[in-house]
Amino acid sequence: MNVLETTALTRRFGKLTAVDALTVAVGPGEAFGLLGPNGAGKTTAIKMLTTLLPPTSGKAFIAGLDVNRHAPAVRRLIGYVPQMVSVDGSLTGYENLLIFAKLYDIPARERGPRLSEALKMVGLTEAADKLVRQYSGGMIRRLEIAQSTLHRPRLLFLDEPTVGLDPLARQAVWNHIERLRADYGTTILLTTHDMEEADQLCDRIAIMHLGKVVVADTPARLKASVGKPGATLGEVFIHYAGDSLESGSSYRETSRGRRTARRLG
Amino acid sequence: MRLQEEGARRGGWDSATPATRLSLTASVAGFVKKTFAIAELEVRKLRHDFTELITRAAQPALWFVLFGEVMTRARAIPTGGVAYRDFLAPGILAQSVLFVAIFYGIGIIWERDLGITNKFLVSPTPRGALVLGKALSAGVRSLSQALIVYTLALLLGVKLNWRPLALLGVLAVVVVGAALFSTFSLIIACLVKTRERFMGIGQVLTMPLFFASNAIYPLDLMPGWLRAISAVNPLTYEVDALRSLMIGDWQSSFGVGVDFAVLIVATVVLITVGARLYPRVVV
Numbered sequence: 001m002n003v004l005e006t007t008a009l010t011r012r013f014g015k016l017t018a019v020d021a022l023t024v025a026v027g028p029g030e031a032f033g034l035l036g037p038n039g040a041g042k043t044t045a046i047k048m049l050t051t052l053l054p055p056t057s058g059k060a061f062i063a064g065l066d067v068n069r070h071a072p073a074v075r076r077l078i079g080y081v082p083q084m085v086s087v088d089g090s091l092t093g094y095e096n097l098l099i100f101a102k103l104y105d106i107p108a109r110e111r112g113p114r115l116s117e118a119l120k121m122v123g124l125t126e127a128a129d130k131l132v133r134q135y136s137g138g139m140i141r142r143l144e145i146a147q148s149t150l151h152r153p154r155l156l157f158l159d160e161p162t163v164g165l166d167p168l169a170r171q172a173v174w175n176h177i178e179r180l181r182a183d184y185g186t187t188i189l190l191t192t193h194d195m196e197e198a199d200q201l202c203d204r205i206a207i208m209h210l211g212k213v214v215v216a217d218t219p220a221r222l223k224a225s226v227g228k229p230g231a232t233l234g235e236v237f238i239h240y241a242g243d244s245l246e247s248g249s250s251y252r253e254t255s256r257g258r259r260t261a262r263r264l265g
Numbered sequence: 266m267r268l269q270e271e272g273a274r275r276g277g278w279d280s281a282t283p284a285t286r287l288s289l290t291a292s293v294a295g296f297v298k299k300t301f302a303i304a305e306l307e308v309r310k311l312r313h314d315f316t317e318l319i320t321r322a323a324q325p326a327l328w329f330v331l332f333g334e335v336m337t338r339a340r341a342i343p344t345g346g347v348a349y350r351d352f353l354a355p356g357i358l359a360q361s362v363l364f365v366a367i368f369y370g371i372g373i374i375w376e377r378d379l380g381i382t383n384k385f386l387v388s389p390t391p392r393g394a395l396v397l398g399k400a401l402s403a404g405v406r407s408l409s410q411a412l413i414v415y416t417l418a419l420l421l422g423v424k425l426n427w428r429p430l431a432l433l434g435v436l437a438v439v440v441v442g443a444a445l446f447s448t449f450s451l452i453i454a455c456l457v458k459t460r461e462r463f464m465g466i467g468q469v470l471t472m473p474l475f476f477a478s479n480a481i482y483p484l485d486l487m488p489g490w491l492r493a494i495s496a497v498n499p500l501t502y503e504v505d506a507l508r509s510l511m512i513g514d515w516q517s518s519f520g521v522g523v524d525f526a527v528l529i530v531a532t533v534v535l536i537t538v539g540a541r542l543y544p545r546v547v548v
Contacts, residue, residue, distance in 0.1 A: 047547075050383075051386075052383060052386055080383065084379045086380035090313055092313075095309050103390050105389070148384075
């Protein structure tokens, strides 16, 4: 069974169709990349899939459960690392994990070992009792990944997981994502603007443009599809979404994105 | 339709998949547990940073020492044989709780601008528990206001009622009052969604809530129209309850039981509305 399946999932805001009949299927253990220029509808799609936003029409299923009708059950199956900082700076790393362990009903006697394991996995054991405010951008991202996977989700959503990180921190985050896949078989859906990241992490990639999926395939086949020997994923991206230079994101999105980069960086 | 049923059944093989319908007791227990987890989060934040509590002492001190002392001498406000500073003490407590709670929504907008709200909403936490947990934490925070006002009152020689039951009653009113106005603030934050607009509205709301109440003068002094407004202002009932609990021989206008009932019903209504609006803050 597919971990994620959508059929003609659509969301309109007034006249704007942010996501237009999105139909994708992601199998167990797969890492699926959602690429596309700003304003292509990636974030809206993720909001619908994570139960934050009801679709205008169409359906989405996670592990066979209708996201719209069984939202509470779906929430137990998914993990979500938003683009923006989602841990609390005025708590310690340990406390951030502890509260989420409680919210996800991890039994009290399992909490201790689960938390130490999570901290160890993302290399934050030493920093566990420091306030997150004092963490570096890379540490914050790793803590967020630990927090979102405490309950061992079947499907993990990563919205631009390495935006604003330096190459070293970025590599560390990639390693943790790979570990999650290897150790727990976690299925991953990630959005990114980083072509190297998409190439490295994703088994399959869908390129979205103006709310629609233009093309979806493995990175290798996508590169072969543009009819240019030795094409990079960046060239693939431009080939399929190239005419959108002016259609991109709004002032608000841009300032948000830059703020995230600054906070993490 | 068939697809969904099939899907739901298939989902059952995974141990992480809960039964879609929990029993009532289990869901109530879950609700309470999550509410406390959210409140615990806020209280833990407070443990790391006390400065906020200290800066909160400034405003009640100014009202007590400047406004209170002058008006006590002026004897301009008839308070039925009670010294004005005694009459004022509960009003200042209610006011300082209100002023802190009414800007609570700023934090909600801040968390939304980050990804914190998204993260909470994606977790399997009932929306009502999120809102109630936050309201409770505002209540716990406001207990420091009671401590501050009691200390100031003691220094200024206010005659306070020290019976344990009355003190417990004061703490309960303060917690409910803070929960009420912080949830009101959360609702405004969910509607306006930006800090700038919120600050503007917060300023506009605080003064009418304060002046259209019995916080600094008795209801009897008000013209009819103002009395009518103050009768639908929850702050009036909060002050009324506090005044009869804090001061030894003060005759409550409505009865402490009625005051409590009004405050609790208003809080429950606001939390219900808040729980519906809160998920929309991220849309």
